[in-house]
Amino acid sequence: MKKVAIIAQTKEGQLSDTSIQLISFLSSFSPESILLVAMGEVKFASIPASKSVDVITLSEGLWTDSSAINPLVNAVEGYAVFGIKSIQVDNLLSLLAASSSQEMISGIQQMSFSGGKFSISKSIFSGKASLSLTSETVGYFSLNRNFDFSGNAEYGEQSVGSMSTLTTAAGGKASILELKPITGSIPLPDATLVVGAGRGFKDPGNWTIVEDLAKALGAATACSKPVSDLNWRPHHEHVGQTGVKISPNLYIACGISGAIQHLAGVNGSRIIVVINNDPEAAFFKHADYGIVGDVNDILPRLTKKLQEHLN
Template sequence: MNKVAIIAQTKEGQLSDTSKQLISFLSSFKPESILILAIGDVKFTSTASSRPVDVIHLAEGLWSDSSTVQPLLSVLDGFHVFGIKSIQIDNLLSLLAASAKKEMVSGIQQLQFSNGTFIISKSIFSGKASLSLTSQSATYFSLNRNFDFSGSVELSEQNVGTSTSLIQSTTSEASIKTLKPITGSIPLPEATLVVGAGRGFKDPGNWTIVEDLAKALGAATACSKPVSDLNWRPHHEHVGQTGVKISPNLYIACGISGAIQHLAGVNGSRIVVVINNDPEAPFFKHADYGIVGDVNDILPRLTKKLQSH
């Protein structure tokens, strides 16, 4: 791994925490050079790397077809390219890999590099199984949001080397008309903490306690399919086989039975906490921690405890 490029997400003008973790992790392999492709308007003077890194600022928006990524392909020749899973980064990585006719591995949970070989552990079958593989030819890598960074070295911050900007090629037929950032909520596929709620809440008016807990944690809210079918919650919150797939570090499932179709969308979560008043609820078999109790009692107590810290 001589040359490493990282497609980095930015938030409020700064590199996101997960992008910094990824830079730190990849720096520990001591590559010859590190290039950061920063999406969005970001002004940063240091990264979590042990050496100066080069930065290319990418225009935010639609990297929609192979013609738009041509300027990037020549820059990335000879690099191993990494990103942390998000809709935007996965789109860009797969577009780059397909255009360059190079191999891409996604859904990565653990990664090592030894003697020119990548040793990768990734989730398959909607997170029901884990696959270990080795590759010498993979070039593009999408890491799960709950990627295991535990082996990485803590590095001090360093100044940025060169900094340039790259805008999209204008040859694309697609163009952005408007770009409306979602404000006030955390997009589910990118959330590292999620509070999910099911039909056990019985009425949409009871969601205040779910939102309070999510707010206290800084978490996104999710729901089971019947809840969104009943229009108790918006459809973009529905997780499962037919909904959004999530892979947060922590998923708290409240008043959800744990049907197989729900589990298919959430079993990429690193830690699962289940709160249900039925000790026989199937979800408990898939939980790391379980609380048998009434959500109307447990959730406010949890929120209060979190708020007092």
């Protein structure tokens, strides 16, 4: 493979764990060159690679304004451009794909490289089925947040290599406009950890224990549709067929029955933990781990244990 570029968001100068895994994963394909397109300031110490990584940092204007995209289109010409799914990364990938009339493949769950082509498995129909396809090594690729990195034997054995910094451009084609670290809470579709709560909580006043657990984990909060219909929680937290689709590494569903419409929005989660006081609740059939018990009892205990463990 010739050239790979990774589009990655940063927080306080750090790349996310999944972006670091992606750099490592793509390094294992032995590309000719690796370009990191950072959506914000990036500290070089946070980039692991066995070979040199060129870096372009972008200002916010460049990823929201289609008229400002051309320098970046030129900078990544001839590259296979990857990103881990988030609202901003997907927006930028689609802008780039449209501007360069290239193919964009999203929802990628697994990927390997052989015979000069990518073999890709991507989820379709809200995660109920998967599609296998092969692709050329130039284009735009959006990987699901729970992308399977297990095929990458080299992961974990990378060393920090030499790095060059492109302060103005790859070959003078792109320039830094401004550095703006991303601030604020994580949008639900981008969250890697989510605590969801349903009608089992009975009253909006009982959400403190959900928020406490989410805070202890650093997770986003979600809810079932009836909960947002009752105005117990804001509508942007509603997950499911008619709400937000999430694909975190961990989804803890508390006091939620597991109706098919709810599952349609959460079945992309890598690990599902269900807490419900009804051992017959449908959600247990779709759970990796289940706890039969009262949320009012289990959640505070879980939060306390996590706080003890993490502090």
